[in-house]
Amino acid sequence: MDFFNVMSVDEVKDILVKNFKNIKIETEKVSILDSYEKVLSKDIISQINVPEFNRSTVDGYAIKSKDSHGCSDFMPSFLDVLGEVRMGEAVNIDINNGQCIYVPTGGMIPKSSDCVIMIEHVEKLDENTIAIHKPISTGENVVYKGDDIKENEKVLSKGTKITSQDIGVLAALGVNEVEIYKPIKFTIISSGDEIIDLDEKLEFGKIRDINGYALYSLIKNLGGSIVKRTIVKDKYDLLRDEVLNGINSSDIVLISGGSSVGTKDYTYDVINSFDGQGVLVHGISLKPGKPTIIGECQNKPVIGLPGHPVSAIIVFKIFIEYLVNEILDININKYTVSAIIDKNLHSSPGKRTYQMVSLEEVDNKYYARPMFGKSSMITLLSKSCGYVIIDENCEGLYKEQEVKVHLL
Template sequence: MDLFKVLTIDETRKLIDDKFSKIMGSETVSILECTGRILYNNIKSKENVPDFRRSTVDGYAVYSRDVFGASETIPSMLDYKGEVLMGQEVQEEINFPGECFYVPTGGMLPKGADSVVMIEYTDKLDDNIILASKPSAPLENVIDIGEDIKVDEVVIKKGTKLRAYEIGVLSSLGYSVVEVYKKPVIGIISTGDEIVDCDDEKKIGQIRDINTYLLYSLIIESGCIPIKFGLIKDDYNMLKNTFKDALSKCDMVLMSGGSSVGKKDHTVNVINSIGEILVHGISVKPGKPTIIGKAENKIVFGLPGHPLACAVIFKSIVKNYIDKIMEYSDISYPVESKFEINYHKAKGREEYLPVTLHMINGEMISKPVFGKSGLITGFSKAWGYVRIDRNEEGLKEGQKVSVNKF
């Protein structure tokens, strides 16, 4: 048996960058359907927001100089000229010193007014005279024209994942449709004589398919479209035909299982029959026997059969490529915690250690989830994982670590 010629995670990502230049095209969708989509172009404002001076409080629109020095003992006397109605353009204006208009929150200021005195600091002497007991500086209690967004300002940058907040901004700027990256279509092939579907009757020696459903959900979470190509037995011709079908329909293919070097592991031979193997072995735990290939100018991932290893490789390698072809920079914010115990690992291999999180005496504590290679408890119980660098020999009790969510 030949030993793997392994690459580090960083080396693997660089190799993928060097070998694949694909960028997804675009499509135009309604802003009601673009939540979670990646923006294809910069969004520039077509107008000032707001495009008129508006009040942030209920009060009286004034020329600030007319209330300079106003106090409770010596209030400024203002000539009341009327009320500004919400949603209407104000035709009136302040023409003479001391004039004022009542304006509600969000209302438009009349011409000549540059500030608003809050209604709490005013009294009505009669129907025509308002007493202001507090001064108001220029633009106090006012949102100026373009203060939020200016014409031609880039409001949302290309490559942004659109959330409810960005969609609200789009609607405020008059965008009812937006150009986004097309969703990559990703094929899933699971292999193995011992694998049966989750709703099939299981015999002794068989295990139910986990990775198809795990990958299907991860693909959706990543903003892509998954296609299942079924469970394929350890048969070379059957796997090759299914692989060719997946290549014709998808932007990339994920093959789960068959990435080791056993006699029945046909993944390498099938990929080589149509394309080439670029990577067979990554210096990471779990996930060392990962395969990366190129066929018909498309990337192919041969993922380990162990669900935890499969998830780790998806998060660290596959997701990185998905983000690249949609020109999206995914920024994650890990949870900082203290590691609970001393933990030793083999030097020279990057490790993704599954952990649980607990709050103890006001401190966040991370605890490793131990399990043998073939068990799924580490995958099912873990909140996230701690990445341990290849040059580190482990973690010490009480050491501060960053926990990334699965």
């Protein structure tokens, strides 16, 4: 075991991209109703203009704007009403100078009209005549053909994680189905003689499989699927069998647990026992999360996460989420929350530190309160709402300093 050559967070990210970015993920077509938070595998190009016709945005009269120019309360313009446009129907008449036609909100305006005057601003003199008292300008209360979306416009890009608004856009285009990436397949192996599942009796000295369940949920949240979640005892052969199953059935294999020296050795040796480059990363200058192992077995990433729950979850968030975003080319912005840190914080020299914090709002400002606790404590995470990153070269943070909180 050689724990001296630890790598930085950024070096590890580079290794992940270099070795695994090109993992092939299958695609499938789904109804847009099932596409929420799925990732588009193809650009969406509009085949149509939205709207396909010039629409009124108000209830009112479609006119030629120049018929309103110069009019006022003292000198109104009088216009002949040709009739009414019905919702959802094409207009088959046009207007000339001095003419207008009633259009409901969303209705089509006649070809020669360039604006709509709101019904509230019109004086109806009789069935066939209105008076208008103020000028309006070209384009007022009109959405022109293609104003929202133009034909041949790229509307959504490959790698978009689909939002409710995007589903609205797809509906506007009349797109029923989209091509998305199938879930990335994971195997989760929790290793350790002390780990028991929820349906087993808790004996003294044993501990529940916290990581297996938390990772399951993190993977689902990330859009992945879990082929198998299993617990293995600290035996080389048992671990190797499960890793082999994982490589054969999944895109990514996660081994969680194994914080004790014995298990760490097994994980290391198992990864090196397959065809491929074997162990690529063994120890990261990261707190928490140092004892992380990353290997390549038969072109698949096999990742040994630390056993402590906080470390395992943080390592997942830093590296697995990053890798998934890279594989699927996800263009997503994760925004941070600005806050004032309410305690001095020491960093660990040479390590990138992820300090858990809770957030409190006082007088319209957020305050970040560092949460302390050992990384074996799952409640340290459930009581925090995010973390602050303290860089390798930073000596620490000072009370009252402004920090960026990454939400969990």
